[in-house]
Amino acid sequence: MHVILTTRWRPLRMERKIVKIVVAISIFILLFSQLGSAESSKAPVFPGVEKIGGTLVVLYWGDPKSFNPDAQVDDAGYGIANQIFSKLVTLDRDYNVIPDLAYKWEVSDDGKVYTFYLNPNATWHDGVPVTAEDVKWTFEAIKKYKGIAYGIIHADNIEKIEVVDNHTVRFYLKEPFAPFLSFIAWYGTFILPKHIYEKYDDWLDPSNPYLNKPIGSGPFKFVEWVKGDHITLVANENYFKGRPGIDKIIYKIIPDSSAALQAFLAGEGDVLGQRPPLTEIPRLKSTPGVSVSIRPVPSRWYLGFNLKRPYLQDVRVRQAIAYAINKEEIVEKAENGLGYPAEGTYVPAIKWAFNPNAKLPEYNPEKAKQLLDEAGFKDINGDGFRETPDGKPLELRLLYFTGSDTNAICTLIKEQLQKVGLKVKLESYEIATWEQKVVKDRDFDLALVDGFQGPDPANMEIRFKSTAYINFAGYNNTEFDKILEEAAKTTDKEKRKELYWKAQEILAKDLPYLPLVDLVAISVWRNEFHGMPWEDEAVGKVGAGVYAMVWWEKGKPIAETTSPTATSETSKASTATQETQTTTEEKKTCGPATLVGLALIPVLFRRKRKL
Numbered sequence: 133m134h135v136i137l138t139t140r141w142r143p144l145r146m147e148r149k150i151v152k153i154v155v156a157i158s159i160f161i162l163l164f165s166q167l168g169s170a171e172s173s174k175a176p177v178f179p180g181v182e183k184i185g186g187t188l189v190v191l192y193w194g195d196p197k198s199f200n201p202d203a204q205v206d207d208a209g210y211g212i213a214n215q216i217f218s219k220l221v222t223l224d225r226d227y228n229v230i231p232d233l234a235y236k237w238e239v240s241d242d243g244k245v246y247t248f249y250l251n252p253n254a255t256w257h258d259g260v261p262v263t264a265e266d267v268k269w270t271f272e273a274i275k276k277y278k279g280i281a282y283g284i285i286h287a288d289n290i291e292k293i294e295v296v297d298n299h300t301v302r303f304y305l306k307e308p309f310a311p312f313l314s315f316i317a318w319y320g321t322f323i324l325p326k327h328i329y330e331k332y333d334d335w336l337d338p339s340n341p342y343l344n345k346p347i348g349s350g351p352f353k354f355v356e357w358v359k360g361d362h363i364t365l366v367a368n369e370n371y372f373k374g375r376p377g378i379d380k381i382i383y384k385i386i387p388d389s390s391a392a393l394q395a396f397l398a399g400e401g402d403v404l405g406q407r408p409p410l411t412e413i414p415r416l417k418s419t420p421g422v423s424v425s426i427r428p429v430p431s432r433w434y435l436g437f438n439l440k441r442p443y444l445q446d447v448r449v450r451q452a453i454a455y456a457i458n459k460e461e462i463v464e465k466a467e468n469g470l471g472y473p474a475e476g477t478y479v480p481a482i483k484w485a486f487n488p489n490a491k492l493p494e495y496n497p498e499k500a501k502q503l504l505d506e507a508g509f510k511d512i513n514g515d516g517f518r519e520t521p522d523g524k525p526l527e528l529r530l531l532y533f534t535g536s537d538t539n540a541i542c543t544l545i546k547e548q549l550q551k552v553g554l555k556v557k558l559e560s561y562e563i564a565t566w567e568q569k570v571v572k573d574r575d576f577d578l579a580l581v582d583g584f585q586g587p588d589p590a591n592m593e594i595r596f597k598s599t600a601y602i603n604f605a606g607y608n609n610t611e612f613d614k615i616l617e618e619a620a621k622t623t624d625k626e627k628r629k630e631l632y633w634k635a636q637e638i639l640a641k642d643l644p645y646l647p648l649v650d651l652v653a654i655s656v657w658r659n660e661f662h663g664m665p666w667e668d669e670a671v672g673k674v675g676a677g678v679y680a681m682v683w684w685e686k687g688k689p690i691a692e693t694t695s696p697t698a699t700s701e702t703s704k705a706s707t708a709t710q711e712t713q714t715t716t717e718e719k720k721t722c723g724p725a726t727l728v729g730l731a732l733i734p735v736l737f738r739r740k741r742k743l
Contacts, residue, residue: 187382233262363383430585446507
């Protein structure tokens with residue numbers, strides 16, 4: 133019996149030892165998995181960021197009207213809103229539609245149903261998840277309150293918005309609208325937090341404190357706004373695309389462009405947030421440590437003819453004015469060589485839609501004189517200026533809004549038209565008065581204006597269609613209108629191109645507006661900051677004007693990437709091809725389970741006392 137007990141006891145003791153070893157190994161596995169999970173749980177870093185830390189000081193030109201970026205035109209607020217808020221989809225530097233809150237989307241074959249899939253990691257800055265309800269509320273508010281984007285996105289064409297689930301939202305359009313994606317990615321379509329705005333009667337309700345202290349879902353969080361002085365933002369550690377590279381952005385308010393330039397040169401800022409005087413560009417280019425980016429944009433100066441004036445209804449007169457204007461001289465003298473003489477009726481920056489055959493009249497003052505003579509406008513009294521066909525004095529009133537470049541452009545136009553016998557009177561107004569006289573009252577002969585022509589040629593409808601508010605020339609061509617309407621409903625890109633080419637040819641023939649200069653965007657910054665949204669490496673990765681990818685070369689290096697499980701949806705949202713990275717500067721600390729495991733190991737191997 134004793135022998136039997138002995139032979140049974142030894143294996144049992146061995147089994148217990150094995151159990152202890154297995155448990156110990158399990159605890160060690162638990163220990164290291166805790167260390168690993170602690171590391172992988174850190175927020176990923178935005179793709180392309182190489183170092184973390186630093187403050188970016190932007191010398192900015194004005195205070196926002198409010199921080200509801202969808203309610204009213206507010207160029208000062210828009211640049212800051214880009215950092216605080218997100219859109220469903222957005223535009224990069226080259227006007228490509230890229231993911232934002234939606235990491236993918238689908239369009240039905242008939243072009244009437246758009247389905248967007250939201251990044252499930254997206255949260256508001258107060259920690260509340262971003263859901264499809266926020267998207268629905270935002271676009272219904274744009275429609276209800278007639279926000280900035282109401283006409284741009286054809287909000288009245290949205291039949292309904294369906295919340296499929298928390299992270300899927302579906303738009304049903306009454307009619308196909310091909311530029312829908314481009315336009316919701318463009319202007320006045322930032323997604324707003326429903327859980328905040330639904331508490332108020334109006335989205336501009338002055339009792340809403342978040343109009344001045346915004347809660348967004350973008351890469352930077354609002355900290356403070358001292359009006360007339362500065363606005364401070366800090367990095368959103370939980371940004372769904374990855375933590376931004378810089379810790380803080382300070383927008384320092386300096387309305388005067390010359391004062392802002394001097395502050396920049398004195399080292400008081402890192403980004404010149406407003407266009408510098410053009411004469412200063414050579415100086416900036418030669419300043420050590422400063423980078424200057426100059427690139428074409430789909431924006432231009434153009435001259436509008438008041439087609440209600442009998443003497444401007446004759447296309448020969450409009451053509452004569454076009455032949456009389458030397459656009460190259462305007463670029464060199466008024467734009468300091470920064471820009472391109474406009475060659476066609478649409479902007480070449482939107483390459484797929486630009487028709488190189490829809491050419492404008494080239495500078496030819498003799499041809500201008502010939503056309504004016506043919507139209508009956510001759511110098512009857514010998515004073516050097518032409519009279520109307522019925523012998524009355526002719527003086528063309530050219531209205532423009534106040535500015536150094538606008539004054540220079542219009543002065544040159546006046547001089548050039550005088551050389552072919554046309555007398556011009558210049559009238560300069562602040563922008564609000566200019567709009568009243570030109571757009572509302574149509575009290576002008578010629579008017580100079582600049583305007584963004586992108587991101588899609590459907591924007592011609594906003595400017596040149598007979599029913600458009602800012603069609604201040606009063607242009608009305610039924611064929612042209614029908615072509616624009618058909619092009620907007622056509623989902624075949626090649627067919628759209630064909631239609632827009634035809635529309636450009638009609639504009640070149642009718643010439644209700646004369647494009648003068650295709651403009652360039654000018655960005656000035658200290659080159660110790662990298663990943664700026666206007667640089668080549670940002671294309672396809674970050675929205676235009678968004679500083680999420682910016683990093684400071686004096687920041688802390690990023691040692692290793694995070695685990696794929698922690699970044700899968702972020703990767704999807706940023707083209708599903710890039711690994712995100714995280715810092716490892718922090719110590720790898722043990723969690724509670726690890727500490728318990730460490731305490732249990734000696735207990736397991738303590739020799740059992742004999743009783």
